Amino acid sequence: MRAPLSWLREYVDLPAGVTGRDVAARLIAAGLEVETVEQLGADITGPLVVGRVLAIEELTEFKKPIRYCQVDVGTANGTGQPQNIVCGATNFRVGDKVVVVLPGGVLPGGFEISARKTYGRVSEGMICSARELGLGDDHGGILVLPPEHEAGTDAIELLELVDEVLDIAVTTNRGYCLSMRGIARETATAFGLPLRDPALLDVPAPNDSGYPAEVADPAACDRLVVRTVGGLRPEAHSPIWLQRRLQKAGMRPISLAVDITNYVMLEIGQPLHAYDRARLSGPIGVRRARPGEKLTTLDGAARALDPEDLVITDGNGPIGLAGVMGGADTEIADATEEPLVGQAQGTTDIVLEIAHFDPVSVARTARRHKLASEAARRFERGVDPQAAAAAGQRAVDLLVLLAGGKADPGVTEVAADRAARAIVIPADHPDRVAGVTYGRETVVRRLQEIGCDVTGTDELTVTVPSWRPDLTDPNDLAEEVIRLEGYEALPATLPRPPAGRGLTERQRLHRRVGRALVGAGYVEALNYPFVGPAALDALGLPADDARRRVVRLVNPLSDEAPALRTTLLPGLLEALRRNHGRGSQELALFETGLVFRPTGNEAAPARLPVTVRPSDEEIAGLNATLPQQPRRVATVLAGAREPAGWWGPGRLADWADAVESARTVARQAGVELIVENDRHAPWHPGRCAALFVVVDGTKTLVGHAGELHPRVIKALGLPAGTCAMEADLDLLGRAATGPLSAPSISSFPVATQDVALVVDAAVPAAEVEAALRSGAGELLESLRLFDVFTGEQVGPGRKSLAYALRFRAPDRTLTAEEATAAREAAVAAAVERTGAVLRG
Structure with a gap:
C-alpha cells in the first residue's frame, strides 16, 4: 500500500516538521513493514x-x-x-x-x-x-x-x-491498512494525535425506493448496499488532485466514475463497483454461479464460471465476479463510445454496488480465474462490513460534486445481522505474555486506541471493532498492547528448558551418523521427499518391487513427482548428477531422512476442530491413516575417492567404498554388519552387497550397497562407476544392544600375528573373517584383510586371503605362546568352517 504523506495529513494533524521518514519510523515501531519512503519531486526546480x-x-x-x-x-x-x-x-x-x-x-x-x-x-x-x-x-x-x-x-x-510516499508491505492479518483510513489510524495512535475518520459520514437510512437488490447466499455476502446517481455529465473528467492521488498510490486514472470508486477504495478500504444503469436489466443479485454460465470480465477475457464462484447478476445473468472484477457488458461508457440505441452518448446514470463478501470465497475465485485485482486483495484479507454504507455515500458525494450528478434518494441495503465479536481477557494477560507489567490502565487505553470497547475490572470484556477481523483470541489482544507499547521495551530473557529432557536415542543415532559420514568425507544433501514414476523406472525397479507402491499426494507441487518417496536414492542421485554437470568431479553425498511405505490401510483423515485438543482416540485414529515412515540413510559416490598427487596415482571410488560407508553407519549404532553377495536393483548384479544385522536374535536385512547398474547410470546421466548405499537407520538402532560406551585402552603391548589362508574363490572373505574371529577368542583386538592373491601358486579356482590379527590382554603382557595359541585356534576354526588351507 502506497500512502502519500500529503493525503495522510488530511486525517491526522501531523506537526509541520514531521517528514515521511519520521512517520515511517513510528509505524515500524508499531509493527508495520514500511519498505521505502519515496521522495517525489525532490530534484525538480522551477520555473x-x-x-x-x-x-x-x-x-x-x-x-x-x-x-x-x-x-x-x-x-x-x-x-x-x-x-x-x-x-x-x-x-x-x-x-x-x-x-x-x-x-x-x-x-x-x-x-x-x-x-x-x-x-x-x-x-x-x-x-x-x-x-x-x-x-x-x-x-x-x-x-x-x-x-x-x-x-x-x-x-x-x-x-x-513534491511529496513523500510511504510504501508499506501489509501483512495478511492487517488488511485494514490497505486503506488511508487504516494507515491514518495507525499514524494517529503512533503520534498520540486525534483521527479524522473519513468513514464518519451522514448516511441516509435504507428505504424501499432504492434500486432493487437481492442476496441468495447471505453466508457469502452478509451486506449489500446499492446507491444510484443520475444526471451525470458524460464529458466530466477527474480533477488533477484526484488523478495525482491515484497515481501516487500506484493506480492509473481511467475515467471519472472509475477513478472515484478506486479513490474511495483507497481512502476507506471498501471496494465498490459502478454499473451503467442503462446497461442493467432487472434487480442486482448476489448468488453462486450456475453450471454452464459464462462472463466476459473487464479485462476482455471470456470466463467459464465455476459453481463455487460468487457472482453479481441482473435479469440477464452474471455481470461481475463478486469482489474480484466486473463484467464488460455493464461497464461505464466513455463519452467517446458509440451510445446504445435510445441512450445519450456516455454514461449519465450510475448504479453503485457496495458489498461485504466472504474472504475465503473471494480468494478462491481470484485464484481459480488467476485474477489478482485490488478489490480481491482487500476482500481476502478482511474488509470492514460496517463501512459499506459510508463508502457508498462518499462515492455519491464525489459524483455529485465532480460530475454534476444528482443523488437518488433511494437507498437499498440487504444485511444479515451479526453480533460484534467479544473476547474475555484477564486484565494482566498482556503482562504475563510479555513479561512486563503494563497495568490495567495501559491495557485498556491501548485497546481503546485500536477501536475496541472495553468493560470490566480484573477480567475485561473486549468488543472488537468491525475493521479488525484478525483479533480473535486473548493473545491477539496482548499482541496489540505489546506492539503499541513498543517491542523495544521488552526485556531480553532466555528461555528455561525443563530439566531432564534431551535427545532421544533415535535422535542421537541420527546425529552420530551424520557426524561420522561428514568425517569420512561425505557432504549432506537434503532433497525434496517427492518422486514420480519416471524416477522409479530409471532405477530399473521390477513391477512387483515394494518401492513402486507409493503414497500419492492430493495436491502435488509437480505433476512429474506426485508421490512421496519410498527410497532416498532418486533425490541423492539427481543431486550428484546436477553437481557433476556443473564441474564437480569428486563427489560423496549422503542423506538421512524418512521414506514412506504404504500399508494399504491409509484413508482420508477426518477433519478435527481446532478449538480443542483432539482426544487420544482421535489422535490414534489419525496415526492409523498414516503410512509407515522408517528413517533411512543413503550415500552416493562418483569420481576419485583418493585424489592423485605427489603421494601416488589416486583411486576411483568403487563398490567397497559404498560398503565401507555402511560399516561407518553401523559402527555408530554399535552393531556388527554382516555383508553378503546379492542381486538387487538398482545395483550391478555382480557388485551388490546385502547388509544384515542381528535384530532380536534374528539375522535381518537392513540395506544394500555397491556399484549401480550400467543401465541405471545411463538412464540417470550419472558418471561411470557411480556407487551407492542405502540402509534402514531404525533397524540399525534396534540392533544396538545398549548405549555406546567409550572403548577401553589397554596399557599393555599388542602382539601381531599374520595368517594366509587359501580358500575356494566362491567363499566370501566375510565368512572367513567371521570364522577367524570366533576361533581367536577374547584376546583378539582387531582383524584386517590386507592382501588377496590369485595365481598359479594357489591353483585355479582358488584365492589366498592374508589377515593381520592383533592380540592384546587388558591385564598383562601376552607371551608369544599365548598369541600363537590364539592364532592357531583362529586358523582351526576357519579350516573347519570354510575348508581353508594354511598357506606356507
Missing part, C-alpha cells in the same frame, strides 16, 4: 508553469512533425511576452493549457532546461509530457490540463509534484 498555446506553426521541411509554438506563460518569464517553444508532439492545439518549463528549470533526473537553437528556431523552454514530469510512463504526447487553470500558475504546486 514550471501553466501555459496557454497561442499559435502553432507547422515546420514541414523535416522528416518528422515539428511545431513552432507561441505559449502565454503570464508573468512567469518576467516580461509577460509569449515564449517561443519548439515541440515535436501533435496532441495539443491552439487554446490548450499545457505545462511549460522555462529556461533555468530542472526536470526529474537532473534534466536542465535552457534556451537553445534547434530545427532552425530558438526554443525558449519545453512543453512537457507526463513522463518528463515524473507523473507516469505515458510519453505519447503532451500533458493537456483542464481549461480552468490560468496561464502562469505554478505547475509544481498545481500537480502536487
Whole structure:
C-alpha cells in the first residue's frame, strides 16, 4: 500500500516538521513493514508553469512533425511576452493549457532546461509530457490540463509534484491498512494525535425506493448496499488532485466514475463497483454461479464460471465476479463510445454496488480465474462490513460534486445481522505474555486506541471493532498492547528448558551418523521427499518391487513427482548428477531422512476442530491413516575417492567404498554388519552387497550397497562407476544392544600375528573373517584383510586371503605362546568352517 504523506495529513494533524521518514519510523515501531519512503519531486526546480498555446506553426521541411509554438506563460518569464517553444508532439492545439518549463528549470533526473537553437528556431523552454514530469510512463504526447487553470500558475504546486510516499508491505492479518483510513489510524495512535475518520459520514437510512437488490447466499455476502446517481455529465473528467492521488498510490486514472470508486477504495478500504444503469436489466443479485454460465470480465477475457464462484447478476445473468472484477457488458461508457440505441452518448446514470463478501470465497475465485485485482486483495484479507454504507455515500458525494450528478434518494441495503465479536481477557494477560507489567490502565487505553470497547475490572470484556477481523483470541489482544507499547521495551530473557529432557536415542543415532559420514568425507544433501514414476523406472525397479507402491499426494507441487518417496536414492542421485554437470568431479553425498511405505490401510483423515485438543482416540485414529515412515540413510559416490598427487596415482571410488560407508553407519549404532553377495536393483548384479544385522536374535536385512547398474547410470546421466548405499537407520538402532560406551585402552603391548589362508574363490572373505574371529577368542583386538592373491601358486579356482590379527590382554603382557595359541585356534576354526588351507 502506497500512502502519500500529503493525503495522510488530511486525517491526522501531523506537526509541520514531521517528514515521511519520521512517520515511517513510528509505524515500524508499531509493527508495520514500511519498505521505502519515496521522495517525489525532490530534484525538480522551477520555473514550471501553466501555459496557454497561442499559435502553432507547422515546420514541414523535416522528416518528422515539428511545431513552432507561441505559449502565454503570464508573468512567469518576467516580461509577460509569449515564449517561443519548439515541440515535436501533435496532441495539443491552439487554446490548450499545457505545462511549460522555462529556461533555468530542472526536470526529474537532473534534466536542465535552457534556451537553445534547434530545427532552425530558438526554443525558449519545453512543453512537457507526463513522463518528463515524473507523473507516469505515458510519453505519447503532451500533458493537456483542464481549461480552468490560468496561464502562469505554478505547475509544481498545481500537480502536487513534491511529496513523500510511504510504501508499506501489509501483512495478511492487517488488511485494514490497505486503506488511508487504516494507515491514518495507525499514524494517529503512533503520534498520540486525534483521527479524522473519513468513514464518519451522514448516511441516509435504507428505504424501499432504492434500486432493487437481492442476496441468495447471505453466508457469502452478509451486506449489500446499492446507491444510484443520475444526471451525470458524460464529458466530466477527474480533477488533477484526484488523478495525482491515484497515481501516487500506484493506480492509473481511467475515467471519472472509475477513478472515484478506486479513490474511495483507497481512502476507506471498501471496494465498490459502478454499473451503467442503462446497461442493467432487472434487480442486482448476489448468488453462486450456475453450471454452464459464462462472463466476459473487464479485462476482455471470456470466463467459464465455476459453481463455487460468487457472482453479481441482473435479469440477464452474471455481470461481475463478486469482489474480484466486473463484467464488460455493464461497464461505464466513455463519452467517446458509440451510445446504445435510445441512450445519450456516455454514461449519465450510475448504479453503485457496495458489498461485504466472504474472504475465503473471494480468494478462491481470484485464484481459480488467476485474477489478482485490488478489490480481491482487500476482500481476502478482511474488509470492514460496517463501512459499506459510508463508502457508498462518499462515492455519491464525489459524483455529485465532480460530475454534476444528482443523488437518488433511494437507498437499498440487504444485511444479515451479526453480533460484534467479544473476547474475555484477564486484565494482566498482556503482562504475563510479555513479561512486563503494563497495568490495567495501559491495557485498556491501548485497546481503546485500536477501536475496541472495553468493560470490566480484573477480567475485561473486549468488543472488537468491525475493521479488525484478525483479533480473535486473548493473545491477539496482548499482541496489540505489546506492539503499541513498543517491542523495544521488552526485556531480553532466555528461555528455561525443563530439566531432564534431551535427545532421544533415535535422535542421537541420527546425529552420530551424520557426524561420522561428514568425517569420512561425505557432504549432506537434503532433497525434496517427492518422486514420480519416471524416477522409479530409471532405477530399473521390477513391477512387483515394494518401492513402486507409493503414497500419492492430493495436491502435488509437480505433476512429474506426485508421490512421496519410498527410497532416498532418486533425490541423492539427481543431486550428484546436477553437481557433476556443473564441474564437480569428486563427489560423496549422503542423506538421512524418512521414506514412506504404504500399508494399504491409509484413508482420508477426518477433519478435527481446532478449538480443542483432539482426544487420544482421535489422535490414534489419525496415526492409523498414516503410512509407515522408517528413517533411512543413503550415500552416493562418483569420481576419485583418493585424489592423485605427489603421494601416488589416486583411486576411483568403487563398490567397497559404498560398503565401507555402511560399516561407518553401523559402527555408530554399535552393531556388527554382516555383508553378503546379492542381486538387487538398482545395483550391478555382480557388485551388490546385502547388509544384515542381528535384530532380536534374528539375522535381518537392513540395506544394500555397491556399484549401480550400467543401465541405471545411463538412464540417470550419472558418471561411470557411480556407487551407492542405502540402509534402514531404525533397524540399525534396534540392533544396538545398549548405549555406546567409550572403548577401553589397554596399557599393555599388542602382539601381531599374520595368517594366509587359501580358500575356494566362491567363499566370501566375510565368512572367513567371521570364522577367524570366533576361533581367536577374547584376546583378539582387531582383524584386517590386507592382501588377496590369485595365481598359479594357489591353483585355479582358488584365492589366498592374508589377515593381520592383533592380540592384546587388558591385564598383562601376552607371551608369544599365548598369541600363537590364539592364532592357531583362529586358523582351526576357519579350516573347519570354510575348508581353508594354511598357506606356507
